[in-house]
Amino acid sequence: MSRTVRFTKGHGTRNDFVLVDDRDDEFALTASLAAMLADRRSGIGGDGVIRVARTSEAADTEIRAQAVDAEWFMDYRNADGSVAEMCGNGVRVFASYLRREGLASAAGFGVATRSGTKFVRFAGENVVVDMGPWRYEDAETGASGIDALVHVPDHEPFSALRLNLGNPHTVVAVPPTVDLETLDLSKAPVINPHPTSGTNVEFVQPLGPGHIRMRVHERGVGETESCGTGICAAAIATHLWAGDLDRDKPWTVDVPGGRLQVRLLANGHVELTGPAVLVADGTVALP
Numbered sequence: 001m002s003r004t005v006r007f008t009k010g011h012g013t014r015n016d017f018v019l020v021d022d023r024d025d026e027f028a029l030t031a032s033l034a035a036m037l038a039d040r041r042s043g044i045g046g047d048g049v050i051r052v053a054r055t056s057e058a059a060d061t062e063i064r065a066q067a068v069d070a071e072w073f074m075d076y077r078n079a080d081g082s083v084a085e086m087c088g089n090g091v092r093v094f095a096s097y098l099r100r101e102g103l104a105s106a107a108g109f110g111v112a113t114r115s116g117t118k119f120v121r122f123a124g125e126n127v128v129v130d131m132g133p134w135r136y137e138d139a140e141t142g143a144s145g146i147d148a149l150v151h152v153p154d155h156e157p158f159s160a161l162r163l164n165l166g167n168p169h170t171v172v173a174v175p176p177t178v179d180l181e182t183l184d185l186s187k188a189p190v191i192n193p194h195p196t197s198g199t200n201v202e203f204v205q206p207l208g209p210g211h212i213r214m215r216v217h218e219r220g221v222g223e224t225e226s227c228g229t230g231i232c233a234a235a236i237a238t239h240l241w242a243g244d245l246d247r248d249k250p251w252t253v254d255v256p257g258g259r260l261q262v263r264l265l266a267n268g269h270v271e272l273t274g275p276a277v278l279v280a281d282g283t284v285a286l287p
């Protein structure tokens with residue numbers, strides 16, 4: 001017999017998610033279940049699937065340890081069923097869901113993730129997330145500057161910087177001579193050297209002081225209209241390329257799905273601000 005579960009469809013700047021409520025710890029979000037729910041024709045449809053789970057019930061001890069700061073765990077999978085450590089748009093939608101359901105304080109709270117607890121608060125229509133610290137993807141060598149080449153069809157390879165925001169990112173500074181809109185992101189860009197755990201790839205151009213625009217190809221999904229962790233990576237990379245020493249300066253990042261703000265805090269953390277919308281609720285039968 002199949003089980004019926006409650007779901008909510010939501011998005012953050014059109015990066016969309018299916019949230020499945022498992023507050024009673026009744027099922028596992030397997031790769032095949034996530035891919036089924038995320039399918040835009042035979043499922044609900046989304047760039048990712050998020051199980052709303054109690055941190056204290058997590059099988060992983062590192063996640064369970066976060067229960068002191070965060071009652072709820074964002075169990076995240078990409079549309080292809082693969083696990084991701086973190087999702088910057090997803091965590092805002094997750095927080096809005098918890099607030100609406102009365103499962104968390106309206107003032108703000110911690111959310112447990114596979115890359116540590118993220119603290120969220122609400123500011124009008126927006127959700128503000130302390131995304132924690134960033135690091136260079138290759139922390140052992142402390143690589144900085146340009147450390148990867150990114151190949152997309154019909155272009156010479158682009159130079160890129162690999163950063164980690166809990167999940168992996170490769171940020172390309174797209175030269176002004178290239179039309180960002182016409183880059184072919186229908187297939188995953190080829191990265192040299194090949195990142196063994198895969199990567200999200202951001203293509204960035206400056207628009208003005210503290211203002212950039214970006215397109216993104218997400219690991220486990222394809223091109224999406226927004227990526228919160230990618231937006232943070234793009235702002236950090238641009239900040240580094242510009243040799244900008246003003247740490248508390250806000251960055252505005254335009255993506256096809258909307259506009260978000262990033263601040264590089266004095267304590268080395270990154271703060272992401274943007275909207276979160278809960279679109280619809282329903283029930284779905286799990287196989």
Ligand SMILES: N[C@@H](CCC[C@H](N)C(=O)O)C(=O)O
Pocket residue numbers: 015048078083084085086087088089090167168200218219220221226227228229230
């Ligand atoms: N859309 C997300 C990132 C989701 C995970 C990513 N595709 C990965 O595999 O790392 C965001 O808003 O950050």
